[in-house]
Amino acid sequence: MIIEFCAINKPEDWMEMVAEQFGTSVTDNGFTIPPSVGSGFFKQYYPLPWLTLTYISFMAYEPMTMVRRSVENSKWIPVMFYINEHKHEQIIGTSTKTVGVDTLDGIFMPSSNIPTEWTFAPKRQYENITLTFNKDWIEQMDTAHETYIGRLLLSDKSFYLFETITPAMQQVLDGIKAIAKSNAPFSPLHLHGKAIELLTIFLEKLEKRSEVKSLSNLNLNDVEAVFRVRRRILQSLNNVPSIPELAREAAMSSSKLQKCFKQVIGKAIAEYALSEKMEWAKRLLSTRLYSVSEVGYKIGYANLSHFTEAFRKYHRIKPKQYLDSL
Template identity: 25%
Template sequence: MIDIIFHDKTGVTPYNPGQTGGFENAAGSGEIHYYRLFDGVGIMLLRLEMETYTEIRTQIGMIEINFCINGRFETSFSMRDSVLLKPGDMAVSCYDGRHGTRSESRFPLGCYEGLCLEVDPAAAQNWLEKNAPGFSVDFAVLKQNLLGNRWFMFGTAGPRCEHVFRELYENAPYMDLRFLRLKVVELLMLLSRIPQEEGTDLYCSTEQTELAHHLRDHLLTNREGYVSLAQLAEEHGISVSHLQKMFKQVYGVPVYHYIKEYRLEQAAVELVRSAKPITQIAQNAGYDNASKFSEAFRKRYGTTPSQYRTHANGLAKRSREIRME
């Protein structure tokens, strides 16, 4: 069961967030905390343990910005449109009434932590002009900068935006409304002004996407024996260079880079959600040597596995204490 908890100290007109609807009947467990910050703007903290869910969009013109904190997020809007997020990535969409009405999402690691910022541009701009004229945001410029002529985009958030996303995620439970408003406005201003990278081809054929998923699953589940790309390419009747190009087009990174990152993320999940010894988690991630695992983990997360576990457990404890107050 997914618990949806609403936190609203604004006193403005009640508002129904767009993304929570798909979770009400989803199979799984977890929590969604929704914080109404001001008219037209709310953030959701998502902490989920589930495999899939279906989202139905109904609010035309709503800008939705998702940021991945931990886990993996994969969603398909159609046979051509899909999004793949890893920690540090964001996805932006603006529902136009035609594209993305229904999306099918997966959490390959079985869990996900993220932040979703929902913006009603007209209402938000009106509130900012009245209450914070010195920090106004031109939402038409923001939308053009993020999306151009597309209805969705995804990619790395970049260090400046990632820092603000993480500040929002870690500080929302304390419900300091002035601080959260300031951070959201800072984020919106950054997103309006920081140049976004031009994507290459966001689209892959259904056949390419399915084959890339199959190759990934094969590599991830084959922990015991080594399988070369040449073997996989031969099995599927394609060249190694075509396999590598196709995989990178779908997942955005080379094959073995993806596998290494994915297993480190699995390890991060195990550190937080289990009491397994770090040596066992290292072996599960494909490392025979715990020190090599610790070195790779530090390079990826900026901290040792034991420090990561301690910090995550401390955040979870503080969150529980705040909820009980």
């Protein structure tokens, strides 16, 4: 089953577009999946004229693909939170990545002109909470040009951003799920508050990118190249290729690659590689199958003291202390 959609003028129209393809209609700002297709629901809430909260929870009986088509100049910007425990595939052009609540890419915010699609395995429960805001709200703020999100939107350049779901976000997301499933008399008011809180936390996290002063006008090829480089890094964590070598693989200059990588992934290449190495080290230690020195050598450190210091700086605990705490 394939469900196709795109950014449109009103979020309400999006719900109608999707419901029709499921063979049903919208009632009370949502719809239930027909029993012949699967189970679950799609539901929207409207906290403010410029903000929509969408909560999706479904299971399909057959494989499903959702396709987001490219549209130019849409004012509506989605912030999608992958809250399902089952990971699924997100496809951008020829690049495929695995996303879910516990991945480093648990959130993504795209402009409307870069297409993407998601594939869902049958008979597995999937959930998604999306905040969709009208960019006029940001652009009309007096301080818009002083914020990362304001500069990004005012630039009118295409973008594709990823972020990680933080513990604070997870707490709010859990609250949204609980409230949405309740019939309490003031649940809509609670949901409105949670939506504002979640958006605020996300924008504050995004603001940490504010040191990026120039914004690349990314196209689909740029995004695909960044994913190729990301995959190469993940495949070679114990001996990460040099920037010039990665740039050759991306068919970009070193400076353009570093700029595009940080814009898409949210971290500089070196910072990203280090974070992945340290997460790998933590996973290895958690198995209790390796000593600290074995883990250090396994992830590419010839000097054990260098590994210990890097681990301490990243995780705020020495690897031996972490191992002993397990």
